[in-house]
Amino acid sequence: SAVISQKPSRDICQRGTSLTIQCQVDSQVTMMFWYRQQPGQSLTLIATANQGSEATYESGFVIDKFPISRPNLTFSTLTVSNMSPEDSSIYLCSLGRDKAYNEQFFGPGTRLTVL
Amino acid sequence: AQSVAQPEDQVNVAEGNPLTVKCTYSVSGNPYLFWYVQYPNRGLQFLLKYITGDNLVKGSYGFEAEFNKSQTSFHLKKPSALVSDSALYFCAVRDMGTTSGTYKYIFGTGTRLKVLA
Numbered sequence: 001s002a003v004i005s006q007k008p009s010r011d012i013c014q015r016g017t018s019l020t021i022q023c024q025v026d027s028q029v030t031m032m033f034w035y036r037q038q039p040g041q042s043l044t045l046i047a048t049a050n051q052g053s054e055a056t057y058e059s060g061f062v063i064d065k066f067p068i069s070r071p072n073l074t075f076s077t078l079t080v081s082n083m084s085p086e087d088s089s090i091y092l093c094s095l096g097r098d099k100a101y102n103e104q105f106f107g108p109g110t111r112l113t114v115l
Numbered sequence: 116a117q118s119v120a121q122p123e124d125q126v127n128v129a130e131g132n133p134l135t136v137k138c139t140y141s142v143s144g145n146p147y148l149f150w151y152v153q154y155p156n157r158g159l160q161f162l163l164k165y166i167t168g169d170n171l172v173k174g175s176y177g178f179e180a181e182f183n184k185s186q187t188s189f190h191l192k193k194p195s196a197l198v199s200d201s202a203l204y205f206c207a208v209r210d211m212g213t214t215s216g217t218y219k220y221i222f223g224t225g226t227r228l229k230v231l232a
Contacts (some may be wrong), residue, residue, distance in 0.1 A: 004158075033219065040203065042224045043159075092158060096218070103149055104220060106158040 002027050002095055004107035012113045013083055020079045021110045023093035028073035031096035033104065034066070036089045043092065049076050083114045117142045117210040121223035128196045129231050136191040136226045138206030147209040148189040149220070150180055154202045162204075165189060176200070196230045203227050 003026040013019050023032065031050055035043040047055040047068055055068040069077045080087050094106045118141045128134045140146055150162040163174025170182045180191045191204060206223040 031218075040225075040227070042205065043222045045219055048219060094159075096220075103161040103164055104159075105161065106151075108158045 002029070002105045004093065004095065004105055006091075006093060006107040006110050008110060009108065010111040010113075012115060014115055015084055017083055018079055018081045019083065019112060020077050021091055021093075021112075023076045023078070023107055025074045025095055029095040029097070030073070032070065032076045033094045033096060034068060034076070034078045035092040035094065037092060037109070038089050046078070046091075080112065083112075085114045088112055088114045117208050117221050119148075119206050119208045119221055119223045121204075121206055121226045123226050124224075125227040125229060127229045127231060130198050131195050134193050134196040134200070134228065134230070136204050136206075136228060138189045138191065138223060140187050140189060140206075140208050142208055146189075148180075148182065149207040149209075150174065150178070150189075150191050151205045151207060151222075152176075152202050153205065153225075159205065162191070196228075198230045198232050201228055201230045 005024045007022045011019055033048055034046040036046055037043050045058050046061045046066055047057045049055045049068050049070040051070050051073050065081050067079045090109045090111050092106050092109045094104045096104050120139045122137055126136055148165045151159040152162050153159045162178050163172050163180055165172050165182045173179045178193050180189055182189050204226050207220045209218055209220050
């Protein structure tokens with residue numbers, strides 16, 4: 001299994017500001033995913049981030065609101081821009097192995113509260 | 116389109132009793148099915164998966180799941196529940212992927228398991 005860390009683990013932000021969440025993996029991976037999870041709810045995929053290409057966003061999520069960087073095979077960032085209280089959520093990064101039948105590994109999550 | 120359903124929001128079971136958390140799926144082609152567990156204030160942890168082969172899959176912490184193709188189900192089971200099993204459980208299915216080779220996972224809505232002492 002891989003070790004995945006996220007920074008920050010939690011934050012409280014003001015409306016209209018932006019927050020960048022970092023995801024660091026201890027091994028090189030091709031595919032990384034960013035999810036949003038309302039407390040106690042299911043996961044919603046925001047985007048898939050492959051190194052060397054633009055992130056692929058899911059319906060309802062746009063690059064201007066959630067810009068993603070993937071500068072190398074062990075690191076990715078997700079920015080939540082121009083935040084509103086509706087963005088309060090847990091944000092999770094995960095990695096996928098090259099083979100699609102492999103399980104995903106998840107980071108511990110970033111708990112974001114927007115006032 | 117691929118989908119997965121968890122019909123129960125919450126399951127309550129007494130400690131020592133067997134537990135079942137239900138999951139049904141809809142896929143085109145062969146399904147790749149997964150179970151994850153999320154303890155309070157923690158990320159998701161992988162429990163087990165079905166790719167092919169034996170319909171009964173064994174995983175972490177004494178959990179197992181039974182793949183039933185005719186019923187399109189992949190229920191999570193444990194013979195004897197522990198209070199420490201209380202958590203949020205997610206069933207997931209891998210989608211068909213894109214022509215570029217990328218893929219994603221689709222998660223169910225989650226089932227909260229409460230094991231009572």
